[in-house]
Amino acid sequence: MSNKDLTSYDLMDEILRRLARKDVFPNLKAIVLCGHSAGGQYVTRYEMANQVHDKLGIPITYVVSNPSSYAYLDPERPAGANNELRAFGDARNCTTYDNWPYGLKSRSGYTAKLTDDLLKKQLSARAATYLLGELDVLPLAGFDSSCPAMAQGPTRLARGQAFVSYVNQKYKAQHKALVIPLCGHNARCMFTAELALPILFPKL
DSSP states (O other): OOOTTOOHHHHHHHHHHHHTOTTTOTTOOOEEEEEETHHHHHHHHHHHHOSOTTTSSSOEEEEEESOSOOOOSSSEEEETTTTEEEEOTTTTTOTTTTBTTTSSBTOOGGGGGSOHHHHHHHHHHSOEEEEEETTOOSSOSSOOOSHHHHTTOSSHHHHHHHHHHHHHHHHOOOOEEEEETTOOSOHHHHHTSTTTHHHHSOOO
8 A cells, every 4th residue: 555645764764763762772862864875865865854853852864875866955066166056057948957956946755845955954953974985087887967966066076075165164063074085986985984983883
């Protein structure tokens, strides 16, 4: 039996609620929600949109690894070698560059219930670390080469660095970006790297 009103975000809400139940997991002290590639795209957008983060009584951190794109909070995009933010120069030809999931316009389902201001506030306030492969600079493994994605940068590495700089500088987030040496678009390399292990398995 299906329900068109239920989304994968609703399912994740329920998983987190179950994990946070003391009668089920009495010794659980923290939750790390992580994903690589398409999973990274899921985590970064769920981070900004979910409504359970502050209700579970257990701290949640988000680890976003090598996604192809991000949901920008306004129409500006990075440009040039210094990732200077400016109005997107090709907006006339790339008319969907600011639509969800690349921006906040034209949202549907779970995220449509939330205001732009709330999404901005939640993304800025929540703890996130972005793991970016030093060698993830080739258009391989499902790389998103659509015009809305290319508006965010030429490679996954460049897009991640630009997005973290953007949310930290413009929206006063305190997100962290870690470039993982000698890793391309490979989840095993990323998640077993020495730099990544303390983020994925924090000491409490």
